[in-house]
Amino acid sequence: MRRDGRRPGRAGGARPARTGAARLPGARPGAREAEPCRGGSDAGVRRLGRAVRSRARRATGRDGAGAAIVSDGAAGLTLVSGDGIRLVGRLPEPLQGNATGAGDALTAALAAGLAEGVPTGRDAWAETLRTGVAWSAAAVLQPVAGAVDPADVARLLPRVEIEEIA
Template sequence: MIVTLTPNPAADVTYGVDAVHLGDSHRVHDMTERAGGKGLNVASVLTGLGEHAVAVAPVGAADLAAWAADLTDRGVSHRLVESPSATRRSIAVVEADGRTTLFNEAGQPQPDAVWTRVAEALAALSDQAEVLTVSGSLPAEAPDDLVARFVVEAARRGLHTVVDCGGAALAAALPAGPRLVKPNRTEAVATLGVDAGTSPRALARLLLERGAGAAVVTDGASGLELVAPDVSLRARLREPLRGNPTGAGDAMTAALAVELRDASGLPSGVDAWAEALRRAVAWSAAAVLQPVAGVVDPDDAARLFQSVQIEESPA
């Protein structure tokens, strides 16, 4: 089983419009709203593709019943922790040509008691789980070492961890030894405090030096760079896709979590990593083709799997 933690969940609101014109009014021709946030999207992708996942997240009391109903309707197993803090929203405005503009609210501070109950929920699931993913931002005033605490406790209970965050939270988590980290290039730069022009490969190497077991640094349509102790690979689609990128990174996290579960840790060797990265890029690309985050069509994923290019990075 894979457990996904979302420290800062959001109601994902998607508006469909013909085109965005700054300063103008816009008629929304399509709108969806669902329980979201990066870890919930990871669990949704896994569930939709037949994997066993449970989502854990703190959710405002006013939203708790509606979120539980939404996730239940979608078949996503969950342990929602009630919070007195209101749940934030994330708004994606999707134009007819697929261009997407995102507006992400900051999360409200959570009382310490909420983090204690989140940790208890994770502990209750740990005996059945092999992998924990921790995804997304932290709400305002959350301690920088919050993710590190979850990584340490997961390791103590025998779980492998995938961490998809950046900045101070990831910097604090690296010495705790997460099995795999997956920031994007901007997040990695902020985490490491290096020049913005640093290559994804160099960023990934630095993440390993600071404690990660392996690092994947994503760079939009340019693909990703993996650095592990035994291999360094690049992966990308032959042709970039247009669509809604909101849940693409979460689908990639889902795929990588499956690889860690199946391998009982990190894949070993070029061939195993190449297979893992093909699936990760294919799932991520398939998510771009969906109008909302947290969904991957298995037929899209299978087709795109054949379009992923893998190269060994130079030493």
């Protein structure tokens, strides 16, 4: 709080803009919830799915199709949605470079996608995951943290492999 009682970053006390990300009944898994999910462990993925559904219910007061995405570095991203979709997205081979900023690029990709609406169905979640992998991988290729070259994203998108977890 500032001395005048207003929160920082809000000009004249204006309300913050609401985006798709702000309306998403999702979950940011804690380390304990996410750890068993790494590597696609079936029991861990089921446990994470229960946590997503529980947090979506608490956030909205109803069952929601929230989702959690867990990054496992070069091993890729695991997505578990509250409606039972379980996917892993990765490149066929790890990239060499600077991983600083890859998580920020992933977050930016997800926020940009959610601004267009919350994905529904397997294909929409797969595309969200594919975009997240491509953006974060493109950040690894940059010598400066936080930069993403759109040409790298375009080149990487078709290389992202999406696999369903049973």
